[in-house]
Amino acid sequence: MGAFTTTAKNAMLNALTVNRIQLHSGNPGPNGDQNVISGTMKPATFGAASGGVRQLTEDVNYTGLTPNQEITYLTAWDYNNGNPIYQWSSAISGDTRANASGEYKIRAGDTKMELVDST
Secondary structure (H helix, E strand, O other), rough: OOOHHHHHHHHHHHHOOOOEEEOOOOOOOOOOOEEEOOOOOEEEOOOOEOOOOOEEEEOEOOOOOOOOOOOOOEEEEHHHHHHHHHEEEEOOOOOOEEEOOOOOEEEEHHOOOEOOOOO
């Protein structure tokens, strides 16, 4: 199977509206509504696609979580004027726990949307 051009990947990524992310303590399931950590749907901004990638532009900071709470997935949403539409999910790697004060950060430099060609 052939690969999409970078121009095509950028167009597809830019067509996807993602303006909220949410945290999960386990697999979010096919609709993104399982294992939700309450109160964690927060605004998020992704830049324009470049090189087949859209990068989160600012860190998303969480407070008020359970101290040392496990955070294993995030989901991405189009908030759509209060009617959230699930877009995608990703397992979190690296730091997967809130700190002892119940704080957690989704880092802009580590979070992106990317279209990868299958092998």
